[in-house]
Amino acid sequence: MYSEKEDKLNKKLDEMFGELSKKVNATLNVLVIGKVSSGKSSFLNAFFDAEKDKPKFKVGAKSGETTKVQITKIGKNIKVIDTPGLEDINKSNSLETKNFIEEEGVDIGILVLSGSADASQKEQYEYLKQHAEKVFIVLNKADTFSEENLNIVLQQWKEQLGLSPDEKIYPVVSRGYDPKDKEVFRGQEYEIEVDEFGRPKLVKGIEEVRNDILNFLEKNGKDLILIKELKDKRKKAIATITTACVSAAGAAFVPGSALYIGVIQATAIATLSYIYTGEMINKSQAVSMVGVFVAENVGTSLFLIVKSFLPPTGVLDIAAATIALTITAAMLTAVSKLYSMGYTLDDKEELLTIFENLKKTIKGEMKNADKKDLTNPELYKKIIANILLNKKI
Ligand SMILES: Nc1nc2c(ncn2[C@@H]2O[C@H](COP(=O)(O)OP(=O)(O)O)[C@@H](O)[C@H]2O)c(=O)[nH]1
Numbered sequence: 001m002y003s004e005k006e007d008k009l010n011k012k013l014d015e016m017f018g019e020l021s022k023k024v025n026a027t028l029n030v031l032v033i034g035k036v037s038s039g040k041s042s043f044l045n046a047f048f049d050a051e052k053d054k055p056k057f058k059v060g061a062k063s064g065e066t067t068k069v070q071i072t073k074i075g076k077n078i079k080v081i082d083t084p085g086l087e088d089i090n091k092s093n094s095l096e097t098k099n100f101i102e103e104e105g106v107d108i109g110i111l112v113l114s115g116s117a118d119a120s121q122k123e124q125y126e127y128l129k130q131h132a133e134k135v136f137i138v139l140n141k142a143d144t145f146s147e148e149n150l151n152i153v154l155q156q157w158k159e160q161l162g163l164s165p166d167e168k169i170y171p172v173v174s175r176g177y178d179p180k181d182k183e184v185f186r187g188q189e190y191e192i193e194v195d196e197f198g199r200p201k202l203v204k205g206i207e208e209v210r211n212d213i214l215n216f217l218e219k220n221g222k223d224l225i226l227i228k229e230l231k232d233k234r235k236k237a238i239a240t241i242t243t244a245c246v247s248a249a250g251a252a253f254v255p256g257s258a259l260y261i262g263v264i265q266a267t268a269i270a271t272l273s274y275i276y277t278g279e280m281i282n283k284s285q286a287v288s289m290v291g292v293f294v295a296e297n298v299g300t301s302l303f304l305i306v307k308s309f310l311p312p313t314g315v316l317d318i319a320a321a322t323i324a325l326t327i328t329a330a331m332l333t334a335v336s337k338l339y340s341m342g343y344t345l346d347d348k349e350e351l352l353t354i355f356e357n358l359k360k361t362i363k364g365e366m367k368n369a370d371k372k373d374l375t376n377p378e379l380y381k382k383i384i385a386n387i388l389l390n391k392k393i
């Protein structure tokens with residue numbers, strides 16, 4: 001026999017998991033146009049965080065090889081079409097290309113420019129605007145210009161493409177993926193250096209385009225499928241945790257809603273799992289993870305888990321809400337930390353150790369905060385960002 005409350009709780013859980021699974025099953029189509037050797041493949045490697053020695057797109061291919069439309073799949077959800085120009089799209093009688101562009105539709109169009117401005121790219125830009133939901137323009141090989149010249153060239157490109165003042169061209173450097181490429185210093189050749197994630201250190205400016213693309217995709221619920229392909233998950237983890245804390249704070253004071261805090265936590269745990277591992281965990285796994293953090297052993301029913309930390313009224317006072325929020329923040333930050341340290345959710349001992357430490361840290365931070373701030377999302381965002389971005393903790 002389910003109580004009415006328990007019923008409502010399960011419905012909410014189904015609803016939130018339904019939304020998440022929609023996001024996880026979304027598709028993302030990217031159409032990239034740019035002249036041969038402008039650095040499309042290089043840019044795409046940089047964009048998708050490919051390691052220097054494991055490029056996802058072949059760089060430095062001979063011109064004959066690249067003058068045709070190429071479709072590359074990234075993971076399960078993303079397809080990228082890479083083409084030198086419209087001619088090639090029209091020439092390619094490939095059903096796959098037509099299907100991609102006309103039937104499935106293009107979410108993101110990217111125009112890859114390089115070198116000095118010329119009128120020939122306007123046509124490609126217009127095509128992208130017609131066929132893609134949103135177009136981003138990058139000027140690749142920005143390293144081939146002095147800073148002063150770069151600004152002049154950017155301005156000239158804007159004029160050639162007929163951009164309005166608020167339309168942007170992102171200067172980027174995607175060098176480092178050509179296996180033949182070496183760094184030269186005082187006549188000596190050196191291997192190109194890589195960062196902690198194995199990406200070439202020469203890459204610059206990608207973060208800016210990517211953030212704007214992610215912001216656009218978030219509105220369509222398509223950012224998760226891109227983030228799961230990227231190396232650094234921390235920004236999305238911080239946003240996911242903050243949003244969960246805000247929702248939990250909102251639920252805490254509404255009669256009958258505080259129960260939803262457990263649903264919010266379970267969904268956030270599933271979201272974080274997906275971001276870090278690329279796999280969804282199911283509802284009951286997520287629910288039992290919430291149980292792991294609750295002191296009493298309350299089995300795997302979310303209803304019992306949440307009830308165990310709620311007062312009989314079901315409405316939290318400020319002090320209790322602050323505790324609920326501290327626990328939510330610590331629980332979700334611990335899950336992120338666990339994954340980023342290379343553990344899995346099965347490593348319960350590590351998880352609980354991290355959780356206990358974070359609870360203390362967060363509690364300490366809250367003591368220093370203004371009383372009025374205790375349910376302010378910005379406070380949580382600051383605390384969580386400090387924890388996730390600080391390697392020491
Ligand atoms: N200097 C410089 N070279 C780059 C940059 N991006 C790519 N390249 C080089 O340009 C060449 C062509 O790159 P590729 O990605 O194959 O171009 P695509 O034909 O447009 O796919 C390769 O040798 C790359 O290493 C960059 O930002 N700066």
Ligand SMILES: [Mg+2]
Nearest residue numbers: 040041058066
């Ligand atoms: Mg290429």
